[in-house]
Amino acid sequence: MTDLVHHARDLAPASAVVMTMGALHEGHAALIRAARARAGGGLVTVTVFVNPLQFGPNEDLDRYPRTLDADVELAAAAGADLVFAPGTDEVYPGGQPQVRISAGPMGERYEGASRPGHFDGMLTVVAKMLHLTRPGAAFYGQKDAQQLALIRRMVTDLNFPVEIVAVPTVREPDGLALSSRNRYLTPGEREQALVLSRALFAGRDAAGEGPEAVRKAARDHLAEAPGIGLDYLALIDPSTFTEAASGHSGPAVLAVAAKVGSTRLIDNIPLDFAAREAVAPPESGAAA
Secondary structure (H helix, E strand, O other): OHHHEEOHHHOOOOOEEEEEOOOOOHHHHHHHHHHHHHHOOOOEEEEEOOOHHHOOOOOOOOOOOOOHHHHHHHHHHHOOOEEEOOOHHHHOOOOOOOOOOOOOHHHOOOHHHHOOOHHHHHHHHHHHHHHHHOOOEEEEEOOOHHHHHHHHHHHHHOOOOOEEEEEOOOEOOOOOEOOHHHHHOOHHHHHHHHHHHHHHHHHHHOHHHOHHHHHHHHHHHHHOOOOEEEEEEEEEEOOOOEEOOOOOOEEEEEEEEEEEOOEEEEEEEEEEEOOOOOOOOOOOOOOO
16 A cells, blocks of 8 residues: 555646545545545545644644554545655645744634634645645535635635535434544543534524524533533534524534543534525505
8 A cells, every 4th residue: 555655746736635634534535535536537635644733732733643554545445546644844844834824813713712823724734735736626524614614715815726625524323423533532422422413413403493593402402411511502604604693594504612521522514594585564454
């Protein structure tokens, strides 16, 4: 499998790229398969790089799992043509970059409020990887909804010549969203974590009654959950990543973040609220 691993100097332009931090699982495999289907006979590149700019001083950079051999096997089985797994010196040859991409106000909310600077680091490395791999399309999971929204914004605002493709979240049979961080959960914590997806599903089931009903259904479900350190539950307008108004229509994202034990998990589901037609009052003099 080592012949799949390439350095920057060897990279040819990709038809499709999937960017990861390694520790690949079935969610990543779904991204690679989607890229393979879109690329046809074109080149599918998978990047594996644990980006230090995305980790805060009290976060888990040192213990983040690094499983390159297994990652290469999974990538090959899912249809990747090559794996770009650079070292930090190759991505940041001058050390900590002095010029970075700023996520702006959109990157300071929700995940950005909990992890200051995280999205600046994420966008900086995504911009570099897009430059190095030169893909026609880049594939990202809907599970990281704010990341996806910011990448789309960056690509639009800075005129990157690439299509950003979203792939639905992959879940375990019981509903838990796949994540590299799930391996940190004890069996008991994993059972507790199921409340996050169940709260989202409860909100989704109330979508026909409008945004406020969605919020209430999800909140009520979380209120009954022991052992969960809730960071936020929010119904979000994905175009701006601000809280959706009570009369919101169109796409929305119901998102949750919480600590289960010492592990911070995020999850979300996309929703779409149909525009509600106003009911005209009866004409004066009409029969009751």
